Amino acid sequence: MDHTIWHGIEHVFVEQSLVAAFAVVGALILVSNVAAKYLTNGRVHGSAIAIVLGLVLAYVGGLYTGGKKGLADIPALAGIGLMGGAMLRDFAIVATAFEVDVVEARRAGLLGVLALALGTILPFIVGTLTAVAFGYHDAVSITTIGAGAITYIVGPVTGAAIGADSTVMALSIATGVTKAVMVMVGTPLVARLIGLDNPRSAMAYGGLMGTVSGVAGGLAATDPKLVPYGALTATFHTGIGCLVGPSILFLAVRALVG
């Protein structure tokens, strides 16, 4: 009896996947807001708790199913994959542009370009130095791991273009994913320290951090009003990384290590 009821509920969740995802995520946010209000006295943003909770559930889901898509690999929660997938994520990010104060955005334009340049070069240097420190000596592997430190899309795109082997590709993707997760969790913690409280600094932040999922999560957890400014620069980051990774950056590394 108990089993049939459970089976019926699972059936509804599988059939109504996106609707189920709305309900589950809504409940998650409700719980997080209550926790933020009563457990932290409002000091921590409810959405910060919700995002961390989401990541914890993704970890649990990943362990449980052995898949790569966290909770979305559980059949009854597959709708999470559609709701939080690239299509709706980008759609919602574009929608936030409706709230952009054009004067603010234009004033910080040059700063955003500078941030994009630094946000590509700095992680790449750190990534390449780490690769060298761990005993990689060929230009292809070093470049691929360095590109992974830019974002988890730049890594494999660069690796595929210059012919890296699959172990190095996996390392490169893992580096990018780890960075994205760390940006999501770390941003609200350091926001005050790095002056991330106005549209100008949000545009610099978006360009420097790059990873769209990291920036999207980090700013949502910190202060929703900053989202469109950070997203505006961050969405150019991956494209620029994919442009310079297999070309300029690879040539530079090859010139250095021979």
Added chain:
Amino acid sequence: MIVLGVALLAGCTLIGVYLGDLLGLALGVKANVGGVGIAMILLIAARFWLSRRGRLTKGVQFGVEFWAGMYIPIVVAMAAQQNVVAAMSGGPIVLIAATGSLVLCFGAVALLSRIGRRDPGSPAVERGGSVIEGDAEPVGRTAGSQVGKE
């Protein structure tokens, strides 16, 4: 009409992503270059154009702002489908490369945000924040309650 707002948003997104693909192709990159950013700029331009012509109706605005308000739930869903297991089991090289670049970039944000003067913030920015947070009252009701007050 609300659907016109949603369609406007969809149109801007599709055109932006298409242009991003073209840009990637032109540059010889196997990726979309700034598609979402281009879409955002298109939407900003569309809002500017509509409001100047007095065509920015409450319905259109609501159709777009609903999706802006869904931003945080969508991001939570995105967090819940990250490959956190892979991130946690990447080993020292992954951790060092990720942490190092993160710390350096946070430092650079601190430096860059100190360049130039601090802006005091504007009401438009604050209002945008409450829409994206999903807290803003529906446009119609705000207008209604103000009528009631007068």
